[in-house]
Amino acid sequence: MLCRMGGSLVWSAPPMIRVRGMRKSYRTGKLSTEVLRGIDLEIETGEFVSIIGPSGSGKSTLLHAVGGLDNDYGGSIEVDGKDLRTLSDRQLSAYRNGNVGFVFQSFYLLPHLTLIENVSLPAVFDRGDQALADGPLLDRAHEVLRLVDLEDRAQSKPTMLSGGQRQRVAIARALFNRPKLLLGDEPTGNLDSKLGAQVIELFRKLNHDSGITVLIVTHDPRVSQITDRTLRVEDGRLFEGASPASGATAPEGEADGTSSPAEIAAKPVELEEAGA
Ligand SMILES: Nc1ncnc2c1ncn2[C@@H]1O[C@H](COP(=O)(O)OP(=O)(O)OP(=O)(O)O)[C@@H](O)[C@H]1O
Ligand SMILES: [Mg+2]
Numbered sequence: 001m002l003c004r005m006g007g008s009l010v011w012s013a014p015p016m017i018r019v020r021g022m023r024k025s026y027r028t029g030k031l032s033t034e035v036l037r038g039i040d041l042e043i044e045t046g047e048f049v050s051i052i053g054p055s056g057s058g059k060s061t062l063l064h065a066v067g068g069l070d071n072d073y074g075g076s077i078e079v080d081g082k083d084l085r086t087l088s089d090r091q092l093s094a095y096r097n098g099n100v101g102f103v104f105q106s107f108y109l110l111p112h113l114t115l116i117e118n119v120s121l122p123a124v125f126d127r128g129d130q131a132l133a134d135g136p137l138l139d140r141a142h143e144v145l146r147l148v149d150l151e152d153r154a155q156s157k158p159t160m161l162s163g164g165q166r167q168r169v170a171i172a173r174a175l176f177n178r179p180k181l182l183l184g185d186e187p188t189g190n191l192d193s194k195l196g197a198q199v200i201e202l203f204r205k206l207n208h209d210s211g212i213t214v215l216i217v218t219h220d221p222r223v224s225q226i227t228d229r230t231l232r233v234e235d236g237r238l239f240e241g242a243s244p245a246s247g248a249t250a251p252e253g254e255a256d257g258t259s260s261p262a263e264i265a266a267k268p269v270e271l272e273e274a275g276a
Contacts, residue, residue, distance in 0.1 A: 045180075
């Protein structure tokens with residue numbers, strides 16, 4: 001992007017994530033509920049960011065759209081300068097596999113596969129079962145296990161590991177294709193405090209050492225305390241900071257605080273009445 005700095009024009013990189021006026025409604029039968037009502041967000045390359053907010057406020061909905069798991073929304077989402085809405089389903093799937101690493105609350109490891117096989121699954125999705133016979137891909141599988149300090153367990157099965165170790169394997173798998181963006185949806189949600197702390201520390205280290213952009217949705221205050229920046233989804237909008245009281249301003253017309261988040265966010269609309 002060409003920007004004016006001082007008296008001259010210079011090239012500046014686009015933000016890693018740019019969301020503009022993003023809206024999302026879910027339909028259940030005749031009812032449509034608008035969960036996100038105009039999200040604007042910019043995250044620069046290399047940032048380490050958490051998103052908090054009440055249950056049901058739309059955190060996962062936002063994360064899934066940024067990760068290309070959903071493209072049915074209003075507004076726009078650009079990742080690394082690419083407008084996700086312009087991608088076909090096939091291109092969106094290639095975008096996910098090549099650019100995004102997902103880590104979920106459930107680890108989704110395949111119990112009958114070894115760790116080295118589990119972390120290689122992104123290559124298997126791309127190239128089929130023979131992917132592991134490829135020397136460089138096998139090297140990459142060892143490398144990502146080394147990054148999460150589990151290379152010595154390469155031939156173990158997930159059932160032989162602790163919850164924290166399993167989540168580290170899931171992180172290694174997410175890193176396999178060298179994504180630009182690492183997205184976590186409650187990655188410590190199934191872990192006790194000690195194992196959760198190790199996993200958070202791993203995210204921090206990966207961000208610090210490799211500069212990968214990290215965005216984590218969480219209810220866990222230990223996660224939001226360690227990230228460089230915390231955002232909060234509430235009332236279908238996104239606020240900067242851990243709570244509105246910490247400096248965020250409510251959107252115009254909604255600043256009186258008389259409606260609770262649940263009242264505002266979950267306002268179903270009869271589709272027939274709304275003319276849909
Ligand atoms: N596929 C769907 N169909 C209909 N409603 C949905 C669907 N997915 C999510 N919702 C609704 O959208 C709202 C936001 O859901 P979302 O999962 O994004 O919330 P969240 O902030 O991640 O919550 P939690 O912290 O509990 O994970 C909720 O009211 C949920 O019931
Ligand atoms: Mg969620």
